[in-house]
Structure formats: structure tokens, C-alpha cells
Amino acid sequence: MQTIILVIxxxxxxxxxxxxxxxxxxxxxxxxxxxxxxxxxxxxxGRTTANLLTRTTAILAGAxxxxxxxxxxxxxxxxxxxxxxxxxxxxxxxxxxxxxPFQPAPAPVVPAPTVxxxxxxxxxxxxxxxxxxxxxxxxxxxxxxxxxxTPAAPAPGAPGP
Numbered sequence: 001m002q003t004i005i006l007v008i009x010x011x012x013x014x015x016x017x018x019x020x021x022x023x024x025x026x027x028x029x030x031x032x033x034x035x036x037x038x039x040x041x042x043x044x045x046g047r048t049t050a051n052l053l054t055r056t057t058a059i060l061a062g063a064x065x066x067x068x069x070x071x072x073x074x075x076x077x078x079x080x081x082x083x084x085x086x087x088x089x090x091x092x093x094x095x096x097x098x099x100x101p102f103q104p105a106p107a108p109v110v111p112a113p114t115v116x117x118x119x120x121x122x123x124x125x126x127x128x129x130x131x132x133x134x135x136x137x138x139x140x141x142x143x144x145x146x147x148x149x150t151p152a153a154p155a156p157g158a159p160g161p
Contacts, residue, residue, distance in 0.1 A: 005070055005074070015060050016064055
């Protein structure tokens with residue numbers, strides 16, 4: 001029963017898509033069903049074709065909604081009621097304690113190559129000993145020179161130099 005209704009539902013969806021695409025829209029669309037003499041037969045005018053496609057769209061849309069509701073009711077099953085009604089029967093979620101924190105394994109120690117009969121070197125031949133650079137504090141910034149004093153203007157009425 002449910003399979004038959006589902007097939008009808010899919011056919012209604014395809015029919016609805018095709019009828020909507022055939023309609024003439026204000027932007028042009030596919031415009032298959034519009035135009036003066038429909039298909040060259042002269043049976044329907046442009047307005048009659050538009051009315052027929054509008055009615056067909058409404059009928060297919062109503063049938064599509066009906067089959068959608070019918071499929072939802074049939075697929076609902078026998079489990080009725082709210083999820084919150086069954087919440088008291090559920091066991092609480094337990095989160096396991098975290099494991100010990102991750103500690104990386106120590107790096108493997110690779111022995112230095114030895115030459116038979118030679119004394120073990122204290123330093124490999126291509127290694128350069130690294131000495132830390134001495135700490136030298138940065139010099140303090142020099143004080144800005146004081147601006148030069150400008151000579152005072154003579155008082156009015158005083159003799160000049």
C-alpha cells in the first residue's frame with residue numbers, strides 16, 4: 001500500500017515540475033504552453049492555455065500535499081506519544097574517566113660509531129662547540145640637546161646696538 005502511494009507521489013512530483021516549467025512566466029521561462037495558436041492547431045488561445053496550466057498546477061499540488069500527508073501518517077508506525085514521556089525510562093549517560101595524560105616515549109639513544117683500536121672521541125669531528133653569547137645591555141638613549149636660546153627682542157623705545 002505504502003509503495004503504491006509512494007510511486008503515485010513521485011509521479012505527481014514529476015508532473016508538477018513539468019507543468020510549472022511549461023507555464024509562461026513574466027521573465028520568459030520555457031514558455032512552452034504560451035503563445036497565440038497553441039502548437040499550431042489553433043484549439044486554445046494563450047489565455048486559455050494559461051488558465052488550463054494554472055488549474056492543472058493547483059490540482060497536482062493538492063494531490064501532492066495529500067499523498068505527502070498520507071505517507072507521513074502511514075510511515076508513523078505504532079509508537080505514539082512524546083519523547084519526553086519516555087525520558088524517565090532512559091538510563092543516564094555516563095562518561096568514562098579520561099585515561100592517563102599522554103606522555104611521549106623517550107627518544108632512542110643511538111650509540112656513536114666506534115673505530116676498533118681508537119679512543120672514543122669526546123666530540124664528533126663535525127660538531128662545533130656552542131658557547132652562549134655574553135649578555136650586553138643596550139646603551140641608554142642619549143639626552144636630547146636643549147634648544148638654543150633666542151635673543152630677546154629689545155624693549156620698544158630702547159636704543160638698538
